[in-house]
Amino acid sequence: RSKLGGGNDFQLFSSEMKEEIQRRVQLELGLRRALEREELFLLYQPLLDLDAGRIQGHEALMRWNHPELGIIVPAEFIPIAEETGLIVPIGQWALREACLQNRRWEAEGGQGLGISVNLSARQFQQRGLVEDIRGILEETGIDPGLVTLEITENLAMNKEEYMISRLRALRETGVRMAIDDFGTGYSSLMYLKKFPVQILKIDRSFVSDMLRDEDDAEIVRTIIAMAHQLKLRVTAEGVETEGQLQYLRGLGCDMVQGYYISRPLPAEQCIRLVKQYDE
Ligand code: C2E
Ligand code: MG
Ligand code: MG
Ligand code: MG
Numbered sequence: 001r002s003k004l005g006g007g008n009d010f011q012l013f014s015s016e017m018k019e020e021i022q023r024r025v026q027l028e029l030g031l032r033r034a035l036e037r038e039e040l041f042l043l044y045q046p047l048l049d050l051d052a053g054r055i056q057g058h059e060a061l062m063r064w065n066h067p068e069l070g071i072i073v074p075a076e077f078i079p080i081a082e083e084t085g086l087i088v089p090i091g092q093w094a095l096r097e098a099c100l101q102n103r104r105w106e107a108e109g110g111q112g113l114g115i116s117v118n119l120s121a122r123q124f125q126q127r128g129l130v131e132d133i134r135g136i137l138e139e140t141g142i143d144p145g146l147v148t149l150e151i152t153e154n155l156a157m158n159k160e161e162y163m164i165s166r167l168r169a170l171r172e173t174g175v176r177m178a179i180d181d182f183g184t185g186y187s188s189l190m191y192l193k194k195f196p197v198q199i200l201k202i203d204r205s206f207v208s209d210m211l212r213d214e215d216d217a218e219i220v221r222t223i224i225a226m227a228h229q230l231k232l233r234v235t236a237e238g239v240e241t242e243g244q245l246q247y248l249r250g251l252g253c254d255m256v257q258g259y260y261i262s263r264p265l266p267a268e269q270c271i272r273l274v275k276q277y278d279e
Contacts, residue, residue, distance in 0.1 A: 024080070027076070027080055028080050028084060031077060031084065032084075034064055034066075034090075039065050039066065039067065040062060040090065040094075041062075041065060042060045042061065042062055042094060042098060043062075043265060044060055044061070044101070044265055044266075044270050045058060045059045045061060045262060046058050046265075047235060047255050048255060048257070048261045048277070049255050050245075050248070050254060050255060051254065053277065054277050055273060055274045055277050056114055057113045057114025057115055057116065057148075058114070058116070058270060059264075060097075060115065060117050060118075061074065061118075061264045062074050062078070062090075064077050078120060082120055082122045087120055087122050087123055088126055091120070091123045092132055096139070096140060099137065099140035099142040101115070101267050102146060103142055105267075105270065105271055110270075110274055112146070115147055115148070116149075116150055117147070118149075118180065119149050119150065121151075130169045133173055134173050137174070137175070144173055144175050145174055145175075145176070147176070148175065148199060149170060149176070149177055150178045150179075150201065151178070151179065151180060152181050153179050153182050153183070153184060153185035153203075154184070154185045160194070163195065164194060164195060176199060177197040177199070178197065178198070178200070178201055178235070179197050179200050181237075182200045182202055182203055183203045183206050183219055183223060184203045184205065189222070189227070198233060199235060200223065200233070200234050200235070201234075202234065202236045202237060202253075203237060203238075204237040205238075206220050206223075207237060207238045207239060208238050208244075210247065217247075220248075220251065221251055224248075224251045224252060224253050234254050235254065235257055236253050236255070236258075237257050237258060238259075239256045239257065239258030239260045240258050240259045240260050241260055242260065244258075244260065245260055245261075
């Protein structure tokens with residue numbers, strides 16, 4: 001009996017694996033066509049400026065509307081895009097689309113709103129990145145000072161010299177640079193002193209546990225205090241409750257982002273929330 005059970009387990013396992021591989025192949029093939037078929041789209045999550053009590057801007061978050069599989073989240077398709085190199089054209093599309101959307105909001109009464117766009121490791125290292133970004137900024141006519149590019153901490157911390165010169169070149173286009181998911185990597189805060197970045201985003205994992213885990217609370221407090229010493233602005237990600245928001249406010253955190261303020265929204269729904277906070 002147990003032998004039979006084991007056999008069934010093996011069958012199940014292998015068919016699951018087969019499905020996984022099939023899905024992966026399907027996604028990889030589909031992704032090659034996703035751009036031209038206009039299956040990619042952006043949602044926008046507001047960032048609340050705690051001092052001003054206003055929406056400072058939005059972070060563009062990509063989604064893929066797959067014709068057969070439905071909505072695919074970035075955790076699943078960004079790694080594939082990275083491995084295949086498709087992230088380069090897809091990333092350019094995302095930056096252009098986000099800048100154009102910000103311009104549309106400007107025309108709808110959303111003047112001065114910021115827009116944040118994520119850059120993955122491969123994009124950051126791509127030759128010609130700075131020229132591409134400059135081109136998109138010019139083409140869309142956006143004020144570069146409204147644009148923030150987010151790179152993850154792990155990416156940021158190795159290859160120090162290269163990082164610094166790359167960040168400096170990006171900065172020269174007039175955009176601001178943010179370190180995303182901060183606290184998850186191995187770096188010390190003092191590392192940041194050398195990096196020309198303007199914003200730190202505290203990873204969601206610390207924020208979500210800080211009210212019940214004193215270690216996480218201590219990390220959040222330390223990041224905010226030291227970031228301010230380095231004259232960086234701090235955003236807390238993943239704020240889901242009023243209690244978290246109030247705690248972060250008490251620590252002098254500059255901006256918050258998370259489901260408590262709003263989930264990522266379709267572009268048409270954003271200005272309404274901006275105006276609601278302005279009232
Ligand atoms: P990220 O840049 O750290 O974005 C924050 C993620 O946390 C988003 O997931 C967002 O929907 C989610 N989030 C925001 N507030 C909350 C909250 O209160 N609770 C919880 N549980 N989650 C919250 P999403 O949209 O699935 O994106 C995941 C990651 O994929 C992003 O992490 C980013 O690294 C990457 N990504 C998204 N869009 C792009 C893109 O256009 N280009 C590149 N290269 N990467 C992207
Ligand atoms: Mg981000
Ligand atoms: Mg993040
Ligand atoms: Mg995160």
